[in-house]
Amino acid sequence: MTTEVSAAGRIVLLTASHRVAPGLLSWPAWQTLHAADRVLCADAAHPQLSYLREAGIAVEHAAPSAQELVDACAGGHTVVVLASGEGDRTLTDGLARLGGSGRVQMPDLELLPGAYDLPGARLLDLVEVMDRIRRECPWSSQQTHKGLAKYGIEEAYELVEAIEDGDRDELREELGDVLLQVVFHARIAQEGRPEDGAEPFSVDDVAGTIVEKLIHRHPHVFGDETASTPEEVKAHWLRTKAVEKQRESVTDGVPLGQPGLALAAKLASRVRTAGLGVDLPSGAGVGYELLALAVRAEADGIDPEAALRAAARAYRDAIRAAEGHTGAAGNVEG
Incomplete structure (x- = not known):
């Protein structure tokens, strides 16, 4: 990748999602790192460092000020700053002030995402947050499946109300509340307490079960069957479900509550x-x-x-x- 650099140089702020395994950087990110005159990182424990050094990239442990970074770019040099976490707000604010002052010839400034979150990445955050709450919150740590059951019903009704109101902001919030119930119950089940009388399972087991079910019940998507109408899809679903459940009556599985x-x-x-x-x-x-x-x-x-x-x-x-x-x-x- 060839980039024309001005005499004032170039600053590249390289970010990487903490939800993506370290080392899995984009090709433009690797090209920029190899071509840079200097690579700086303020965090000596940054998860990317070992992978960069393995790739032959020298990384300096440094936390320059905005002015020091601008000076390092003088003469047309390219300096890459490996951002930590959500980024360095102090550094970016300092660069903005220098650029706005009109008294400094600023280097070209580029924000380069080295790794993007995949769809569903924030679900990993939810699992992590729930895990910590379960361990450290006096109320959450004592909850049981039975104790939480009423909240599942309440949240489901609130979700229906948001749908009927046509309020998309409320819909998003209520979907989150319903999702919380799923993750909360899965976290409790993961502990496998003796009173449960069953093997523990995790949120991954919950997700795996529904993935397998969806694939099995959609042979027109994942298999050799065909369906061109919603009615045909429903017929597929009912036939497959009947075989899975092996019910004696059509009323089996209908919740009476x-x-x-x-x-x-x-x-x-x-x-x-x-x-x-x-x-x-x-x-x-x-x-x-x-x-x-x-x-x-x-x-x-x-x-x-x-x-x-x-x-x-x-x-x-x-x-x-x-x-x-x-x-x-x-x-x-x-």
Whole structure:
């Protein structure tokens, strides 16, 4: 890589993601390092140092000021500064002040990312943070699967509310809260406490299980089968799931603890998909009327639980209007 350098020289601030294994630098980064007149690093324990030295690059342990760095570039020299962590804010601020003063002939300044985060890299941060919280937080260190169960339900409902509100900022936050529940439970399971009565597992085991499941249930993506419509995809999914679970009844696996309308719709969906002729039970009371409405809604492609929530929200707005309130209602816990 050939770069024309001015008489004032060139400063290259080389960054590398701490989430990527040291030594896995980009080709432009390696070219710049080999061509540089000097390579500086303030951190004597920087994880990249051993790999640079193995590649024959001399690295000086130095923490120059902005002015010292500018002086080192005089005469057209290129100086690479290997940044530590998230970068050296003091150095970059100093360079900005010198450049803004108008009294100094500044070298060319380049920020060169030597390694980029892969998609999902921040999930590693979440696992690391959760691990430390579990060890050091007096509250988190005492939590159990059963104790956290209610929070999983609450966060799921808050996620649904964010989706129904169409609030993308809230959606992002609530997705994070749901993700936290997954990582928290996995961290607890990793400890394999005697009272659990089962083998420990980690968040990697959780991720591995769902990866295997997704691949197995999408033979039209990862295998030889084909599917051109959503209906064909669903049929693939149901067939594969039936073989995996080896269920005796179409009702197996339907959680009875979910809200009533959602439960009724799920049972109706299983019956319709299986092609069973099942008469609705009859009886006195509003429950049977609601059951019939839920089954009818499911047959028409309507989620009765979501429909009732939408109607209830409209009712809530009407109540507020009758009270003389205007604008959106806030979330207030009693």
